[in-house]
Amino acid sequence: MAGGAATRWPAGDDVREHSADRNRDKGQQRSRDGTHEWDRAIFTTADDGIAGSKSLDAPAHVPVDGGDVGRGRYPVARIRSHSDVAVMLELAVPRVRHQFEEDSDGRRTARMVHADGSWAEAVAGSVDDLPIVRQGGPRRLWDALEHVRRDWLLRGSTPVYGAHVVINVDGSMVVTRGQWQVCLDAAGLSSSR
Numbered sequence: 001m002a003g004g005a006a007t008r009w010p011a012g013d014d015v016r017e018h019s020a021d022r023n024r025d026k027g028q029q030r031s032r033d034g035t036h037e038w039d040r041a042i043f044t045t046a047d048d049g050i051a052g053s054k055s056l057d058a059p060a061h062v063p064v065d066g067g068d069v070g071r072g073r074y075p076v077a078r079i080r081s082h083s084d085v086a087v088m089l090e091l092a093v094p095r096v097r098h099q100f101e102e103d104s105d106g107r108r109t110a111r112m113v114h115a116d117g118s119w120a121e122a123v124a125g126s127v128d129d130l131p132i133v134r135q136g137g138p139r140r141l142w143d144a145l146e147h148v149r150r151d152w153l154l155r156g157s158t159p160v161y162g163a164h165v166v167i168n169v170d171g172s173m174v175v176t177r178g179q180w181q182v183c184l185d186a187a188g189l190s191s192s193r
Contacts, residue, residue, distance in 0.1 A: 062111050063136065071133065076123070078100040085149055091160070096112050099111040108124045112145070116138055120135035159177040160177070162177065164177065172185050
């Protein structure tokens, strides 16, 4: 675009594109204003195949016992790196590591960990069962995932695509669509939602 810029924002193994025009204030560049593009670009490892990304299916070690225990609202699912749910979770809680297992008897287990010490484990007897969830640490990762899944189900897609984007000079971004908003610092970490 003439006088504009395209930026790429990594989210796991995805690349999200924003296109923006310059905003000027008395000749000084202040920010770029534009749109989060609707198209996605996905990069996967050679052995990734259909099973999901290594970055989102990495070993996630959780404590053997302890934490808050409750029942999940949605069945246990593998969070694939290129999915809308993974993108929205990355915005809500950046850099969560996931592990998913399904036994031959149908038992499904999902684990999530974060460098801040937050963790979650959800176990369901089958694909249709609602899981028993244990979670601990400073954030409730499974609660964050369920919030994202609820939003996704209600909207039918992620609000990121087609969102309005302001890219500030310091590299931070504000992404909005309707009443939904997320602020990202230059490192891509959420500062609010």
